[in-house]
Amino acid sequence: MLTVIIECQDQESELAQTLAVLVSGAVEGLVCDVVVLDRGSGDGTSRVADAAGCRFYSQWDVKDILDSVRGDWLLFVEPGARPQAGWIDEIAEYVALNKMPARFTASRGYRRPLLQRLRRRLPPLELGLLVSKRQAVASARSGMELSEFAIGRKTRRLACEIIPSWVARAAR
Template sequence: MLSVLIESRNQEAELAHTLSALVAGAVEGLVSDVIVLEHGAGEGVERVADAAGCRFMRSWDLPDVIRQSRGDWVLVLEPGARPLSGWVETVSEHIALENSPARFSRSKRHRRSLRQRLFSKRCPLEVGVLLPKSMALEKASAGGDSPFLLARRQMTRRLSCEIIPAWAMIRT
């Protein structure tokens, strides 16, 4: 089973897009819970999370959040990122056969321009990060209270399924 962590900053529309892409995983029994961690003061993200049946937190301790998550694996996504079709089977297979972190492949249709690749910072969550719960807890306990830190400097295996990164939502 898989727990999904999403850290938001008043990103209602982006969160809604990501949650809609996760429905297939919930229907198939892969996604056991989704936890939305909010930094902003707006109520929009809380309403979206509540309507989708997610746990919502405005203040948190990341190691405690991971301990309380239901899944044996943790998937960290940024609001607006959308795994494409086939992700449920690919992630299920990885979880069943591997014990190492993984990430999605970047969508071939949503690549950064050369200028963007050269001059903009890449977010490690751009392609999502899938970690065994024990590894996520270890990294979270080592310092920091942001799911973003779980993805930094993480050696990952690339999954065959693709993801549309959050930045592409602005253009679509």
């Protein structure tokens, strides 16, 4: 039903945090596939992905990846991002009733300070991106970055929250 795609580079601990949260989604039957796209990590990123049963790619083309995923919906998240309680039911209900892309709500406890939010744009995938495979394949181009899927897309807001990846980076 849902494929999770994570792009990382030297983010072993952050990847482990995100994958730990996704386990419950796999147990509930929502997450059928996790793809880790690596940008030349020198740490244990590949071992973490392998231990979690993810498909790991160190060289890829986005179009090829999208053609090979099993889920009808894709969830792009940054390593270190952690969906909060209720995310499984929220996404399952959303994909059953909607066709439009969606993002998580920023966690109230981990929002960027107001002036930071007003002054600069947030990273495109900070709040994740839930999009149908059909829509992603239609907009994919060779050499495309994952963050480009989120730029300029109208999205709805999911009721469940996500702790953004910058929190995990700040804890290092």
